[in-house]
Amino acid sequence: MRRFVNLFQSLDATTRTSEKVEALVDYFTQAPARDAAWAAHVLAGRKVGKAISSTRLRDLVADVAQLPAWLVEECYQAVGDLSETLALLLPPPATPSDLPLHSVIEDFLLPLLASANQEQERRLVAIWQSLDPQSRFVFHKLISTHFRVGAARTLLVRALAQVAGIEQSVMEHRLSGSWKPTAAGFEMLMSAGDDLQVDASRPYPFLLASSLTAEPESLGEIGDWQVEWKWDGVRAQLIRRQGRTFLVSRGQEHVGAAFPEIVQLGGTLPDGTVLDGEILAFENDRPLPFNALQPRLNRKGVEPMLFTDVPVIFLVYDVMEADGIDVRSKPLAERRPLLHELSRACADLRLSPVLEADGWSDIASLMSSARDRGVEGLVLKRRTSRYEVGRPRGLWWKLKVEPYSLDCVLVAAQPGTGKRAGRFTDYTFAVRAGDELVTITKAYSGLTDDEIDEVDRWIRGHIVGRYGPVRAVTPELVFELGFEGIAASERHKCGIALRFPRILRWRKDKPLDEIDTLENARRLLQQHSGTP
Amino acid sequence: MDSLLVESPGGLFCPAGDFYVDAWRGVERNIVSHAHSDHARRGSAHYLAAADGVAILKERIGSDSNVTGVPYGEAVNLNGVHVSLHPAGHVRGSAQVRIENRGRVLVFSGDYKRQPDPTCDSFEPVRCHEFITESTFGLPIYRWPDPTAVAADINAWWRRNVELRRTSVILAYTLGKAQRVLSMLDRDIGPILLHGSMLRMTQVYRETGCDLPPAEHASPERAKAEKGRALVIAPPSAHGSTWMRKFLPISVGSASGWMAVRGHRRRRSVDRGFVLSDHADWPDLLRTITDTAAERVGVTHGYTGVITRFLRDRGADAYAINTRFVGDADDPPESETLASAGAVEADGGTQE
CATH class of the missing domain: 2.40.50.140 (Nucleic acid-binding proteins)
Structure with a gap:
């Protein structure tokens, strides 16, 4: 646990990307696989178990520290982070110990989260006795909500790729798949070479657009750019592999259950297809505001009623895999025809239209009509661009209408x-x-x-x-x-x-x-x- | 029963003795607990301070000021009121003010800490009927680590920076904290340099008998020669300055009680926070109140609302005293109290 807490503190202590990556590399080089597996799991933002409500944690800490509730609240207001407040308020540990991270999670945390209320409290108090304040802080982070550290996912990917000696895109791809936080799972994650065992549901990392702050004219020839509307929905990948369909959002969430009509559409795609697109509430040929999607996102199953209330479409931007082959290294100008082929074979597929623009003045007039059309603005994509990972500058630009x-x-x-x-x-x-x-x-x-x-x-x-x-x-x-x-x-x-x-x-x-x-x-x- | 100290527009005033304690503006007679600018103001006709603190006070309020020094524990008679000063352990020459009149004793704590600090005399609990305590860190989240461990952390960080050929810059207030940090440094690691604004005060510390490791002026020439090895002590206001850039590459640390909280650490954008305070933490505030055996407790400077409520809930007779100072941009922070632009005071209104 100490090693992991030190990593957390190193990440927290610096704002320099290079130092964060260095700290991550050090950790993953040194930590035993069983611990490293859990570290990668939580740093990638995956859940450990069902969280304990912050109200219960707060009440229990007040109890153990023998402080009135109002004073705990005052402290929280001053600290601004509940995990930290509670860690600082608890009395110093009686028997500090340094258990390995995997043991803390597997032997204490998971049974704790799985146990009934009273038992849970007894176990928590016991754990507090053995952890120093910094370790408690990290422990609280693990049991309360999403684990957030000052390290973006891209840094984790970079560090893991460096330690494993593989490409970052491969690592990102592996990390998105369904690996288990065990020694074996971690070794698979870190194994050399290309991936033989492809996990069917694994999405590719998204290519994201950067905001264009300069004048559009500075981008050179308009003919070098493919112009599309910037749609305001949920960015997602529609994956059809091994006879199964998956819909995965940018937040790595499987959202197929909320949008069965899109999953149905996916079923008509040829096997070995991965599409990048946007989930949109859409009616009478125009998008509804983003809020219209909210009722769908908030629910696991969909009652039939909602089908008529909030019609939803998947508007396709790009293709990443066709006929089971990763086509991301082809230029956009070659990927777009692949999309047209697909839509000929699969009539219900809707592509994000490519807009006509003969000069930069057309961009201005398109922008001025954007709000009335219910879109956020425009996206300009360089026709020669490969489908890269993350937010590489200069490939995709977004132009947003004034708010x-x-x-x-x-x-x-x-x-x-x-x-x-x-x-x-x-x-x-x-x-x-x-x-x-x-x-x-x-x-x-x-x-x-x-x-x-x-x-x-x-x-x-x-x-x-x-x-x-x-x-x-x-x-x-x-x-x-x-x-x-x-x-x-x-x-x-x-x-x-x-x-x-x-x-x-x-x-x-x-x-x-x-x-x-x-x-x-x-x-x-x-x-x-x-x-x- | 009349209180020995009452709130007045000029600050806390003793009607029986006709003097002020840490007056907010110029008055006839002013007893000063210590020289930080939120306690010691210019313009009074007569000042009374602990003998150890006279030179420091004059450095702050002007060398021509009329300051009388009194050794700790020695009583002075002011209009029949007995006044004596007792070590507060906050900074060199800091004092608690004991006021006795007709068998009744009040102690005004000023700022204080209970941790050992080689640059000043240790806090001495004084029994009294009424105790006025500061409350800068009056929340149970504040519990200081052992200063020996903090010193080891600072020296280990410095050693590591030398290995990486980075200059160590540690931010500390000019009066008190800078000298305390200096006293904790292991001079075998490398040269120690001081920001120009700290030279005089550190010299005064030495002249009044405080034994500190040698430290030179952190001038541009020294920067060139010693960067990558040196530890530089600088005031928080120097953070990000062009002066500081002369020492690049650097690692910046901050020595303050506020560093116990991650949000403060991050907001100051320092690489390392060292939890080192010249104020009492929560356990020591409560312990001190108990030690004085006071039947009545006034709370000032900090989380007045919180401590007052906490004591009252436990059945004590406690009251809050307002402080005039609100973090003023024209008045650079000197003590941690003033610099706590972050702390939201419990009862909302004023900020230390």
Whole structure:
């Protein structure tokens, strides 16, 4: 466990990519396979077991540390991370020990997660006795929610590939498959050479578009680029292998159960086909806003009703495997004809249309019509590009339409978590409705560090009410909020939900009586709710 | 019963003795617990401070200030009120202020710690009826590691940096923390350099009898000669400065109690956080309150709301005292208290 905790701390301590990779390489070179298997498992973001609710953990810690609940809450507000707060609050360990990671997980953690409530508490208290605060912190991370460390998946892949002496794309591919966190599983992951045993459900790593900040003209000849709409749905791969169909999202989740009509479509593909595309709610030849997919994503099985309510399609972007052969190294100009062949054989396949653009001025006019069509903007793909891994610059560019915006006033704030712990960084905003202010959204990011400090100081001097960790403040500071979408919502008091709200600008120039009204927001909703 | 110290617009005031303790503005007579800028302000006519701290205080508020030094434990009579100063263990020359009038004793703690620190006298518990305590780290998440272990960590980090040919830069406040860190360093590892702003204060420490390893000015010339081997002590404000870039490649550490929390560590974007505080942690705050046997406890400077509520829940007579200082951008942080721009105070309003 100590070795793994040290790795966690090294990853946490540096912001330099090279040092993170170095720490990972050191770990995976030295750790025994049984431990390394679990480390790779959790660092790749895979679940260990059914998590324990944070409320229960919190209550138990309060009990063991003999502290009142309000004080535990105060501490959490100051620390901003529950796993860490609880680790710091527990009394020092009675009998610190250093068990191997696999033993901590297999002998303690898994039985713990599998046991009944009272037994669970007894086991937890016993484990706390043997772990030092840093180890407890990591242990809490393992049993509570997703394990998040300051290392992106790409770094893990890079390090593992380096240790195994294989290509990163092969490692990424293997890591996405269904390997077991055992010594044998890890050895398979790290084995030299190409893969003989192909796991049928294993997706390829996605090629992602980078945001284009320069003028599109800077990309050279328009003819070098394939232009498509940027669709706003769930990016996924439709995999047809060994007579079976899999639908895997970018988050590595198998989402086939939520979209049976797409799985059905996959069944009509020839064996050995992998397609890259977007799951979209689609009606009357236009996409519905992203929110329309939400009810489907949140449920495991789909009731027949929803088929008529939310029609869903899979819009195909690209082909990665055809006739059982990995075609990612072919240029886009050759992959696209493969797609056309497929759609001739499989009539229900819908391809993301290639748009006509004879000059850069056409790009501008396409962009101006994007919002009305319910798309986010455009994607430009270099016709000569191979299907690479990750977000290589210069192959795929995305151009997003300007977000919607509203001028809102800050009405409440609460301390942030993680890196923003201890400062008021989670803001609540309101718009005007007659003589009143109506809360419309929360937003977290968008300000610079200096602005956050300035707003934080201002908040401390303008508190007018307290509700738990939330502080109501004098409505005075005006901000321009940007968001990607707007939809009607019954869960929100104002009847509106904003998608991806963020602060665009602090409008120090704008007085309170010039902020937007709820009427303005409703007008935006009517114009762009996606329902014609 | 009249309190020996009352809150007033100028700070805590003793009506019976006609003096202030750590006054917020210029007053006639001011007793100063220690020289950090959130406790010692310029402009008073007469200052009283611990003898060990006089030179340090003058360095801060001006050498022409009228400062009377009193040895620890020696009583002074101010209008019939007996005042004596007792070691607080916070920084060199820091004091608790004991005030006795007609058989009633109040102790104002100033900032204090209970951990050993070779650069100053150790905290001495003083029995009293009423105790006013600081509460900078008044949350149970704060529990300091043994300073010997922290010293070993710092030296191991430095040694490792020398192997990697990186300069070690450790961020510490100019008064107190810088000298304490200096006292912990293993001088056999390499040369020790000090940021220009710390030279004077460190010299004053030496002149008042504090034994510290030799350390030279971290000038651009020294940077050229010693980078990759040296350990440089610098104030937090030097982080990311062009001066610091002269020592590249570097590894940056921060020595502060706030480093116990990961969020603070990450926000300061330092490579290493060393948990080293000149304030009492949660167990020591509670232990100290018990040690004084006080029947009434005032809480100031920090998590006043939390400690007050916690003590009251246990049946104690506790009250909160407001502090005027709010992290002011024009007033560079000197003590950890002022620098805690991160800590959200329990009762919301003011920030130390």
